[in-house]
Amino acid sequence: MANGILISLLKRPTGTLSRSFLQANLALNMAADQRWNSDMAAFREEFARARHIVILTGAGVSAESGVPTFRGAGGYWRTYQAQDVATPTAFARNPSQVWEFYHYRREVMLTKQPNRAHIAIAECEQRLAEQNRRVVVVTQNIDELHKRAGSENIIELHGTLFKTRCVRCGTIKEDRNSPIVPALQGRGLPDPSADASIIPAKDLPRCQESGCDSMVRPHVVWFGEGLDSEVLQRTDNELESCDLCLVVGTSSVVYPAAMFAPMLANKGITVAEFNPVATPATDSLKYHFHGPAGEFVPAALARHPTEPAS
Numbered sequence: 001m002a003n004g005i006l007i008s009l010l011k012r013p014t015g016t017l018s019r020s021f022l023q024a025n026l027a028l029n030m031a032a033d034q035r036w037n038s039d040m041a042a043f044r045e046e047f048a049r050a051r052h053i054v055i056l057t058g059a060g061v062s063a064e065s066g067v068p069t070f071r072g073a074g075g076y077w078r079t080y081q082a083q084d085v086a087t088p089t090a091f092a093r094n095p096s097q098v099w100e101f102y103h104y105r106r107e108v109m110l111t112k113q114p115n116r117a118h119i120a121i122a123e124c125e126q127r128l129a130e131q132n133r134r135v136v137v138v139t140q141n142i143d144e145l146h147k148r149a150g151s152e153n154i155i156e157l158h159g160t161l162f163k164t165r166c167v168r169c170g171t172i173k174e175d176r177n178s179p180i181v182p183a184l185q186g187r188g189l190p191d192p193s194a195d196a197s198i199i200p201a202k203d204l205p206r207c208q209e210s211g212c213d214s215m216v217r218p219h220v221v222w223f224g225e226g227l228d229s230e231v232l233q234r235t236d237n238e239l240e241s242c243d244l245c246l247v248v249g250t251s252s253v254v255y256p257a258a259m260f261a262p263m264l265a266n267k268g269i270t271v272a273e274f275n276p277v278a279t280p281a282t283d284s285l286k287y288h289f290h291g292p293a294g295e296f297v298p299a300a301l302a303r304h305p306t307e308p309a310s
Helices: 003-008 019-032 040-049 060-064 087-094 096-110 116-129 145-149 229-241 258-267 292-299
Strands: 053-058 134-139 153-158 159-166 170-174 214-219 242-250 270-275 287-291
Touching: 019 287, 040 287, 053 116, 053 229, 053 258, 087 096, 096 145, 096 159, 096 214, 096 258, 116 134, 116 145, 134 229, 214 292, 229 242, 229 258, 258 270, 270 292
Parallel strands: 053 134, 053 242, 134 153, 242 270, 270 287
Antiparallel strands: 159 170, 159 214
16 A cells, blocks of 8 residues: 555545445355355464554444444434434534534443453553554544543544534534533434424534634534545554554445455455454455454454563
């Protein structure tokens, strides 16, 4: 992967891969007529030799902590899926509704905890750091469960629920208030019959910078938006340097993150997928461990016998 090639590819807006792309990959999966490689012992030997490990994570790892994904059957907030609400157009049309959606997601996270996969990743990062080995999490998730588990080397591709960005001056600010503003108290419930009356713009979250007072939005990447250029550069640097990659709980259909693992595999980098279902990327990767991340990731990242004793 030549430096800069990834950047040019990733400047395209966030979204799902085309139906033709997915159909072609699924056809290849069926034509392959072979099961995936789930040789944990072989993977563990490669893990023991790796010096720079990138772990790509998606909604599936957080789903094991009970975090709603708002995708697939039953994945609705009221009558909407995430791609209906998480867009610049939706915010311009009805900022009250969009803030209700994100207020609900923020409040939900107060009741959720990192699971065994999050904890295993964080413990692995801390342990390998003592051996001058690097572990970096590149996540599509905006829930900060990796941070709460103890991971420090984290690239948040899509931002975080707990920061806001001013629509006028661009100021980014961490905000963990619950609720973020009084007007959102008790609002945002996912039931279609919940109160959906419009909250006045003056009562929605506002910029606190002197002389501004414009509305702020969640500091997340919405459907149709490109990723931040600094985030892209950091991601490119890590992918360019890694010698092992794990893909955990991602459907491999949300662009541009869906391209990371296949691009690494094409370079000859070992990539291991951990997912309860096969994905469009599965047959292009060296390993696929079929099941919950909380079951397989701790086993994959546990201390290897060749590692020095703590």
